[in-house]
Amino acid sequence: MSTLLEVSGVSVTFDGFRAINNLSFRIGPAEMRAIIGPNGAGKTTFMDIVTGKTKPDQGRIIWGEKSISLRGMSEARIAREGVGRKFQKPTVFEDQTVHENLLMALRNKRGPFAVLFYKPTAKDLARVEALAEEIGLHDALWRKSGELSHGQKQWLEIGMLLAQEPRLLLVDEPAAGMTPAEREHTTNILVEAAKTRAVVVVEHDMEFVRRLNCKVTVLHEGAVLAEGSLDHVTTNQNVIDVYLGR
Template identity: 80%
Template sequence: MSTLLEVSGISVTFDGFRAINNLSFQIGPAELRAIIGPNGAGKTTFMDIVTGKTRPDEGRVIWGERSISLLKLSEAQIARAGIGRKFQRPTVFEDQSVTENLLLALKASRNPLAALLWKPKAADMDRVQALATQVGLLDALPRKAGELSHGQKQWLEIGMLLAQEPRLLLVDEPAAGMTLAEREQTTALLVDLAKTRAVVVVEHDMEFVRRLNCRVTVLHEGAVLAEGSLDHVTKNQDVIDVYLGR
């Protein structure tokens, strides 16, 4: 299987604390992966490094078929290269409609004059409809984003990321604060998205991870402790000791 993202031997230390310790990770172009681990395991720092927010002290982060080093790119360049990140708290424009939020997110020229003169074309509206359908918000297009439920705001933000056509989606704790029905819909959405791109889900909720039914990477003290199916990693004695606390 070809590799879309390859992280090898990265380490980073903050004020004497080693947050990431010789961590290696890779994911294919159409793969769903869950990353689990206790607080302080390095999950957020790992995402910060991949998206250019944090620079590692050592190691490599290689992207795509042309083997580009992400460590040489800015955060904006990494986003344009096709890496989208969804943070835990949804950040949408609350006073704008769902349609307007999705239009704002579409890939278009972003220089000030072009933005000022920009008018959505029929193709843009078609794209908004398709995105809204994909994330289950077609009926909510005219509504203000601020009126949506927590789960719907999460889906809208995923839709806004999809508007940028990312090849890798990093999603931080999507199930937090969702109703059971919303969680089920989110599971289905993430599984579907991973058919055409790489999706990494950082999650605490083991039941949600089980439903994703994908390969799991367990982090501990900034390193990979175990990798495999959820059943495989939860039978690992090291994982039981550090993660399940037995």
């Protein structure tokens, strides 16, 4: 299997605390992966490193078919390379409609003049319709985003990320605060997205992880403790001791 992202031998220390410890991780171009582990295991720091928010002390972060290094690249440049990230709390433009939010997020020219004189093309409008369909908000296209439920705002934000056509989507605890029906719909959105890109989901909710039906990476003290199917890792004694037994 070809590799989209390869992290090897990465370490990060904050004030003497080693948050990431010789971590290695790889994911293919159309793959779903769940990352689990106790608080302080390095899950958020891992995402910070891949997106350029945190610079590693050592190690390699290799991206794409041309094997370019993401180390030292700015966050904006890494985003342009195709790495999209969704934080736990949804950030949408609440005074704008769902349609406007999705339109603003489309991957178009970003210069000041381009933005000033931007007129959506028929292709842009069709893309917005398709995205709204994909995230289940087609009936809410003309509603203000501030009126949406928590779950719907999460879907809109995923849609806004998908509008930028990332090759890798990093999603932080998408199931938090959702109703069971919303969780199920979120699963469907992410599983569908992983057919055409890499999707990494950091999650504590084991039931949600089970529904994703994917390979699981368990982090502990900044390193990979176990990797494999959910059944495989949840029967691993080390994983039970440090995480599941709590």
